Amino acid sequence: MKFIDSSFLTTIKSIQDLSVARIRIKFLKGLISFVLSIVMISLLSFSDVYSQDKTGVETYEMEDIVVTATRYEESLLNVPTNVTVITEEEIKNSTALNIPELLKAEAGIFVNDITGNRRNITVDLRGFGETGPLNTLVLVDGRRVNEADLSGTDWTQIPLDRVKRIEIIRGARASILFGDNATGGVINIITKEGTALRYGFSAGAGSYDTQKGSAFLSGSTDKFSYYLSGSFLTSDGYRKNSKTDAKDLGFKLNYFPSDRLKLGISAGYHKDDTGLPGALTETQLRSGINRTDTKYPRDFSRVEDYYVKADAEYTFLKESFFKTDLSFRRRSVLSFASFVGGNFLGDTRIDTIGISPQVVLNQSFGNTKNTLNIGLDFYSNEEDIENKSIFFGFPSKGNYTLKKRNLGYYLYDDFRPFSTLTLSAGYRFDRARFIFDPSSPDRITHDEELYTAGINYRFQGMSYLYASYSKGFRYPVLDEMYSFFANTIDTTLKPQRSDDYEMGIRYYLSNSMYVHANIFRIDTRNEIFYNSIAFSNENLDGKTRREGLELRFHGNLTKWLSFGGSYTFTKAKIKGGDFDGRRIPNVPESKITAQMIITPVQDLILSLEGIYVGERPFISDFNNSYGNQEDYTVFNLRIRYKWKNVTIYGDIKNITDEEYSEYGVIKYPGLRAVYPSPKRNYFVGLTMEL
Numbered sequence: 001m002k003f004i005d006s007s008f009l010t011t012i013k014s015i016q017d018l019s020v021a022r023i024r025i026k027f028l029k030g031l032i033s034f035v036l037s038i039v040m041i042s043l044l045s046f047s048d049v050y051s052q053d054k055t056g057v058e059t060y061e062m063e064d065i066v067v068t069a070t071r072y073e074e075s076l077l078n079v080p081t082n083v084t085v086i087t088e089e090e091i092k093n094s095t096a097l098n099i100p101e102l103l104k105a106e107a108g109i110f111v112n113d114i115t116g117n118r119r120n121i122t123v124d125l126r127g128f129g130e131t132g133p134l135n136t137l138v139l140v141d142g143r144r145v146n147e148a149d150l151s152g153t154d155w156t157q158i159p160l161d162r163v164k165r166i167e168i169i170r171g172a173r174a175s176i177l178f179g180d181n182a183t184g185g186v187i188n189i190i191t192k193e194g195t196a197l198r199y200g201f202s203a204g205a206g207s208y209d210t211q212k213g214s215a216f217l218s219g220s221t222d223k224f225s226y227y228l229s230g231s232f233l234t235s236d237g238y239r240k241n242s243k244t245d246a247k248d249l250g251f252k253l254n255y256f257p258s259d260r261l262k263l264g265i266s267a268g269y270h271k272d273d274t275g276l277p278g279a280l281t282e283t284q285l286r287s288g289i290n291r292t293d294t295k296y297p298r299d300f301s302r303v304e305d306y307y308v309k310a311d312a313e314y315t316f317l318k319e320s321f322f323k324t325d326l327s328f329r330r331r332s333v334l335s336f337a338s339f340v341g342g343n344f345l346g347d348t349r350i351d352t353i354g355i356s357p358q359v360v361l362n363q364s365f366g367n368t369k370n371t372l373n374i375g376l377d378f379y380s381n382e383e384d385i386e387n388k389s390i391f392f393g394f395p396s397k398g399n400y401t402l403k404k405r406n407l408g409y410y411l412y413d414d415f416r417p418f419s420t421l422t423l424s425a426g427y428r429f430d431r432a433r434f435i436f437d438p439s440s441p442d443r444i445t446h447d448e449e450l451y452t453a454g455i456n457y458r459f460q461g462m463s464y465l466y467a468s469y470s471k472g473f474r475y476p477v478l479d480e481m482y483s484f485f486a487n488t489i490d491t492t493l494k495p496q497r498s499d500d501y502e503m504g505i506r507y508y509l510s511n512s513m514y515v516h517a518n519i520f521r522i523d524t525r526n527e528i529f530y531n532s533i534a535f536s537n538e539n540l541d542g543k544t545r546r547e548g549l550e551l552r553f554h555g556n557l558t559k560w561l562s563f564g565g566s567y568t569f570t571k572a573k574i575k576g577g578d579f580d581g582r583r584i585p586n587v588p589e590s591k592i593t594a595q596m597i598i599t600p601v602q603d604l605i606l607s608l609e610g611i612y613v614g615e616r617p618f619i620s621d622f623n624n625s626y627g628n629q630e631d632y633t634v635f636n637l638r639i640r641y642k643w644k645n646v647t648i649y650g651d652i653k654n655i656t657d658e659e660y661s662e663y664g665v666i667k668y669p670g671l672r673a674v675y676p677s678p679k680r681n682y683f684v685g686l687t688m689e690l
Contacts, residue, residue, distance in 0.1 A: 071142070071177050071358060071373060071412075078414060078422040080454030080466040081173045081502050082108070082518040082550055086166040093597050093607050095636040095651055097212070097683065099163065099189065100155050104611055105593045107518075107550040107566035108170055108185075112586075112663040116678045117208075117237030119244045119274045121155050122663075125170060125184035126522060127546045127570040129586040130530065130619050135474055137174065137182040140189045141252075141266065143309050143327050146181045147350055148381035148404045150479035151333065156246050157270035157305055159231045161202065161214045164192045170550070171520060172472025172500035176426040176452045179377055179408045183472040183498050183524070191266075193252055194218035194225035204685025206651070207678075210235035212685070225254045238678040239277040241294045246272035260315045267308040274301050276337065279665055279673035291659070291676040301335040319362035327354045340668045344389035344484050353380045371414040379406040383478050391485050398487030402478040403435040422456040424468075432475050432495075436482075439489045446495050448473045454502075463507045463514075472498040476528055480537040494539050498524040504550075513555035521547040532620040532668060542577025544584060546570060565594035574622070582624045583617050586663075588631070590614035607638040618672060619665040626672055632660035645690055651683040 076083055084106055096102035100121045104111045110132065114120040124132025133152035138145040145153050167188040174186040201215040214231035228251040236243050250268040257263065278296035280289060307329035315321045329352040336345050358375030381404040389396045412426035428450040435443045454468030476493040483490070504518035524546075526539040548571055554564035568591040572584040592612040599605050615628035635656055640649040654677075661674035 071360075071375065074371070074414070077458055077462065077464050078416070078424075078456050079169075080422070080424060080456050080468040082170040082504055082516070082520075084168040084170075084552070086168070088164055091160065091163060091166075093605055093638075093640070094595075095607055095609050095638040095653070096160065097651070098155060098160050099158055099166070102160070102166070103168075103187070105566070105595055105609060106168060107552045107568045107591075107593070108570075109168070110586075110588065110591065110613070113677065114663045114675050115237065115242045115274075115277055116239060116676065117235055117242040117244045117274070118233070119156055119237075119242075119246070119272065120276070123153065123155070123187070124586075125168075125187070126520070127548075127572040127584065127587040128184050129572070129584045131528065132184065132586075134181060134477060134528075135184040137178055137180075137186045138189070139178070139186060141191055141309070142188070142325060142356075143307070144178075144181075144352075144354065144379070147331060147352065148379075148478050149348070149350055149383055150477055151331070154270070154303065154305065154331075156233070156244075156272055157248060157268065158189055159214060159229070159248050159250075161216065161231060162191045162229050162250055164190045166190070170518075171468075171470065171502050172498055172522065173452050173454070173468055173470040173502070175472040176410055176428045176450050176470065177373075177375075177412055179428065179430050180406065180432070180473070180475050183474050183496070183500075183522070191250070191252060192216075192218070192227050192229075193254065194220045194227040196220065198689060200645075200687060200689035202685060202687035204683055206683030207681035208236045208238055210683065212683075223256050227252045237275070237277075238681075239292045239294055239676065241275035241277045241297050241299065244272060244274040246270070246274075262313045264311045264313075265309070267306070269306040271304045272302070274303075275299065276301060276335075277675075278338075279663075279667060279675050281667060281671045281673040283671065285674075296338055299337050301333065303331070303333050305329070305331040317362075320360060322357070322359050324357040325355065328352070341392040342390040342485070344387060346484055347386040348383060350381060350383040350478075354378065367419060369414075369416040373412040374410070376409045377406070378408075379404075381406075381478070385482065387484055387487060389485060389487060396487045400439075400482060400487075400489070401437045402482060402489075404475075404478060405433045405435075406475075407431050420458040424455075425451070425453045427451045430473070434478070434481070434491070436489050436491070439491070441491055444491045446475060448495060448497070461508060463505070465505045467503045468500075469502075470500045472500055472522075474528070476537070480528060483536060485535050490536065493528060493537060494526045496524055496526045496528050496539070498522050509555075512557070514553070516550075516552045518550040519548070520550070521545065529622065530620065532666065540574065540577060540579070542580055543575045544572070545575055546572045546584075546587075560599040561597070563594075563596045565592070567592050579622045582622060585617040585619050585621050586629075588614035588616040603642040605638075605640045607640070609636045610634070611636075613662075619663070621666045626666055626670075629664035629674070630660065632658055632662075632677075634658055634660070645688055647687045649685050649687075651685075652680070653683070654678060654680045656680075 094102055098118050100111045100123055103109050103123055108126055110124040112122045122133050123136055125136040128135040138153040170185040172183050174182040178186055197219040199217045203213045205211050212233045216229040218227040230249045233246045248270050252266040255263045276299035277294035309327040311325045313321055313323040332349045334347050356377045361372045363370050383402045385400045387398040408428055408430035410428040415423045430448040433445045450471040452470035456464055456466045458464040473495050475495045481490050481493055501521045506514055506516040508514045524544045527544045528537055529540055531538050548569040550568050552566040556562040570587055572587040574582050594610045596608045612633045614631045617624050618626055618629055634654050637652045637655055657680040660677050662677045664674040667673045
């Protein structure tokens with residue numbers, strides 16, 4: 001597959017030319033000691049590990065990982081793209097208190113906790129910057145979490161306590177199977193199911209008067225399994241007017257009337273009330289205002305969100321099956337936001353109905369295997385908006401109903417002529433119809449055709465090579481066509497389209513140590529962006545290109561030591577048009593992570609994590625005329641001790657007390673502003689399972 005042109009080779013060469021001078025001294029001071037400790041222990045331990053592998057006395061095997069990247073379970077070795085699976089054990093050992101904190105340590109993912117209260121968070125796959133949440137599709141047990149409006153993914157409605165594992169599928173290849181919003185990739189969150197009778201609770205408290213608690217009950221019989229959970233989170237937040245109060249309930253029930261039939265139902269309820277402290281300009285910070293202060297003491301967001309999902313799966317012809325999902329979700333948001341020139345009070349409710357039937361046909365002819373996946377997705381979204389705004393002295397009131405009807409069908413085939421070779425290809429047709437009331441014109445329809453092709457080759461046990469090409473797309477969301485400032489609708493926005501090229505290798509140095517390297521390029525046309533000068537969403541008149549390298553490594557050296565890390569290089573630029581040659585805002589060129597887990601004595605675990613994020617242009621600075629937002633380095637530590645059925649843990653976030661900001665914007669009329677991130681903070685907790 002020929003896609004590595006001269007410009008791409010130039011980019012890869014530029015990775016090699018990155019000088020140490022570009023990595024800030026403050027990062028090196030912290031990271032060098034961290035990495036050296038890993039390297040020294042690694043060198044001392046590697047010979048033992050190697051000899052154990054040779055003699056067969058003791059090895060630390062990495063099992064073949066099963067993922068649902070193709071909407072059915074298959075081996076990770078057969079998926080021609082960069083996929084990561086975060087296991088339940090890795091979740092327990094991490095320093096994270098929520099899913100976005102867990103994702104920060106992953107290659108190719110950029111996370112911003114905007115308000116510093118674990119409530120307003122953006123997750124960006126593959127460097128889409130400000131629109132990252134709209135180009136990253138999030139699923140919970142296969143159900144779409146992204147809404148058809150600008151709200152994106154509400155990460156607070158997915159408590160980490162409920163998570164069994166997380167699958168990260170990078171790149172636009174996922175658009176073939178999942179449709180809209182998957183240009184950068186997919187994050188699929190698999191929640192826990194009932195097994196044996198178990199119950200438990202957790203409670204914790206920390207800095208900023210943070211309190212967190214949860215409880216669960218699970219069980220199973222020959223015919224049933226169930227899992228029920230509830231949680232709450234309350235915190236004053238790092239800054240004034242960043243207080244949040246959230247509550248969640250959820251359950252999953254499965255019924256097995258026969259060996260071939262599985263029926264399931266799940267539901268969740270979420271409610272929160274959160275302050276929005278807004279950004280502080282650099283001028284305000286220089287004048288002496290405290291980083292914890294706010295200039296927007298009245299801004300807030302109140303959310304009530306619930307869903308119910310039913311699914312059925314029937315197995316036939318041994319390994320083939322039919323599966324269908326039916327879901328309903330209602331999300332209501334009341335929010336007030338103020339800005340230079342006015343404010344708006346928005347009261348919105350959006351209802352979403354989805355149905356996704358699919359048939360997976362598995363056939364074997366000797367050593368030759370083939371899997372054909374045929375499916376259909378239908379989603380109906382209806383958003384009711386009541387909005388009052390003041391825009392530069394002019395009051396306005398709007399009552400709108402916005403609708404989106406989305407229908408897509410797909411075919412995806414995996415062909416394995418040999419046990420070491422997998423060829424895959426897929427096609428999707430997708431249509432979206434938007435309806436606006438009142439508006440003239442009052443409707444618009446967009447059609448998209450996508451396809452993908454990939455190849456995997458396995459060698460030396462579990463090591464494998466892969467390459468793929470895919471087309472991706474994203475429709476405008478309802479709120480990109482509707483303006484809360486002017487109470488108007490723009491039907492001229494076009495869908496954005498992309499071409500995605502991937503090539504990578506995962507190589508196992510031993511049974512317990514691997515390196516994964518992936519290079520990619522994404523070319524996008526008609527990319528949708530927010531023009532802060534015109535207060536409107538528009539299509540870029542030039543193309544965008546994202547290309548780079550994702551490098552990950554992991555090793556279990558001994559029973560008491562494992563380590564891992566990643567390096568991400570992303571070159572995200574605009575080609576042609578008014579912003580030709582400019583970098584895409586809020587996309588760092590470099591990101592480095594490192595993790596080390598030590599078990600000095602039985603049942604005591606120490607987890608140390610370091611994250612470096614490089615400089616990046618401010619949000620809305622498409623002209624790159626305001627300089628870059630500063631890079632930062634953060635170290636986090638968790639100490640966890642288990643005694644019988646009780647686990648006690650303590651977290652220290654931002655150990656070095658770094659003063660930094662994850663998120664920075666250019667505010668009207670052209671002022672650099674940041675959302676200050678928390679300094680050193682603490683959290684202690686206890687869990688009990690019986």
